Amino acid sequence: MISKTKRLMASVAVLSAAMTGAPALADGHAIDLEGKTVEWIIPFSETGGSAKWANFYAPLLSEALPGNPTVVVTFMPGAGSTKGANFFQDVEYDDGTTIFGSSGSTQFPYLLSDPRVRYEYGDWNVVLASGTGGVAYLPADLAGQLGEGGDATALAGEDFIYGSQGATRLDLVPLLAWEMLGLQVEPVFGIEGRGDGRLMFERGEANIDYQTSSSYLSGVTPLVEAGTAVPWFAFGALDDAGNIVRDPTFPDMPSFKEVCDVTDGCETSGKQWDAWKAFFVAGFPAQKMVFLPAGAPDAAIATYTQAFEDVKARADFAEISTARLGVYPQLTGAAAQTALDSATVVPEASKAYVTGWLKDRYGVVLE
Structure with missing residues (x-):
């Protein structure tokens, strides 16, 4: 994993990209996804909360993105979600048609330095952070x-x-x-x-x-x-x-x-x-997040950020989201970046306690 300093630098770069990307939309320079299919990778099975979250947002995102692409949710379970996250880490940005949905169960192995983790949140570009309970x-x-x-x-x-x-x-x-x-x-x-x-x-x-x-x-x-x-x-x-x-x-x-x-x-x-x-x-106030892969340009980050903002601005969003997701913040832009930062850092004393507890209680040794 990269150092905390590098992670913070990456976070600043992501936030800067999101902010500087916004004017591109106003100038009509958003990426066009007409006729394309957006693959939304979820690193869990189709039975859990992440599936319900992604399936709720997918048709709304399709309506909000330029060109109204088809948004397909792809499930990639395995190794407690690290399989799908490791796969996404190797994805290179192409045309904005691959996004990833992270969850607390993806964040915790990262926080605990699980040896199976080969992904780095600082490399990705957050465009939505959803709280939950x-x-x-x-x-x-x-x-x-x-x-x-x-x-x-x-x-x-x-x-x-x-x-x-x-x-x-x-x-x-x-x-x-x-x-x-x-x-x-x-x-x-x-x-x-x-x-x-x-x-x-x-x-x-x-x-x-x-x-x-x-x-x-x-x-x-x-x-x-x-x-x-x-x-x-x-x-x-x-x-x-x-x-x-x-x-x-x-x-x-x-x-x-x-x-x-x-x-x-x-x-x-x-x-x-x-x-x-x-x-x-x-794990919970920013439990689920949507990312574009490393290398995403300003216009792509701004396009997805604006799309999720448009979804939140729908007249019926409060009604339909409460019934499906509950009453929690749905964050974009700088607020999403702040949520990401809080979700990928814990105090060293708490990490040390949990690491010791995992070893003593379950025989889990993280090396």
Whole structure:
């Protein structure tokens, strides 16, 4: 990986390109994609939240891009999303017809210096950053043991099974949260998307799960309505001061902080809490991002940035996005670059804590 200084220089260059590219649109010099097909690479299976996010945006992006190209979502799962990301790292910009959708499960291996990572976020050009949340849920019989405010103390003696993409992926956030709550959770590693974890839950092969908001809204809500799943807590959101508050998409659910506060032995201060919060911040407020590959010219960056801004400006966007994605910021331009920066850096103390925890708890050695 390149140094932090070089990464910041690359980030500045990307932001400068996005800003200087904007006038090109006004002058009519946007790239023309008429008659072309844009391939949107998603490094997960077609069952998870990233699939739902990309499939929501794809037809809207097609309408907003010059020439109205067909936007096709291509799924490239493997190695916890590093396979698809490594593939995109080798993509050279050609004509603006290849874009990439990253997620927290792609960012975390990068943050943890996973040896399988051969990609560098500083090389890519961000054109959209989407915030999201996450909801943990249980079968009805186990949810019935929760105390007031989601207190998990009574669940400490239960044996839980969880379908996981891997301990160094976005699943790190729920896995550490459940350990902080004193739960005995045995992960089954190797699923290719969070939707596969939900299917394990539906089949009775897992008895605890979480989904990102888009997947929860579409895939878990029917289970809740049928009585086979009960929401427990949402991880939360950040207020302007950086405090964890309730998720605006799920205002009636307690945040993880609230549940931790009422559960015996769970602390919302100290090294463990600081580590959890650092990776939550890296993984959720800017959890999904869209990139153009290295070498993209100013006009291409500006064209895609403007297209996503036009999508957000649609009169019906708030209505249709809330139902599919939840209530979260959809960021472009300088705001997207700031989100990228926050999603690809964590304090060294938090990284050291998590690295030690992964080794001690799961035997994962990152070298």
